Amino acid sequence: MIDKATVQALVEQWLEGKDYFLTDLTVTPDDCITVEIDQAEGVWIEDCVQLSRFIEEHLSRDEEDYELEVGSAGLGQPFKVLRQWQNHVGKQVEILTNDGRKLKGTLREADADHVVIAVRQKVQVEGKKRPVMQDVDTNLSMADVKSGRYVIDFK
Secondary structure, eight states: OOOHHHHHHHHHHHHTTSSOEEEEEEEOTTOEEEEEEEOTTOOOHHHHHHHHHHHHHHSOTTTOOOEEEEEEOOTTSOOOSHHHHHHTTTSEEEEEETTSOEEEEEEEEEOSSEEEEEEEEEEOOTTOSSOEEEEEEEEEEGGGEEEEEEOOOOO
16 A cells, blocks of 8 residues: 555655645545645646656556546635635635534635634614624634635626
């Protein structure tokens, strides 16, 4: 069986000095290797091909046969690493909390401990008879976040 740490070291070596980062890496018992990378401006197919070839140059099919798939993290897929959260600050996201709440709004902040999302809500403003729509910041602990993803808006 191919060692996941070996593949991860190869990926990290290829990523060195590039804007890309690793979002997911799996190696199954039957040696199916899946590598997902991402970057703020998106992933180019040519770079996936280069990474795939780099990995293949350093693994021997004579020692162990394997299947290799290299791709992007996928637009609209849940965020898997902190850097994906940070790349989407200022953009529309959807957050699902561990208690089942779904929040949709603008991601204001993201770090290892918490996220802040501005959600459009009706708020009663002093001096006004009716509530008005305003962005209200909601601060969530990362421990309370089940998943988050970029919202694709076709408007």
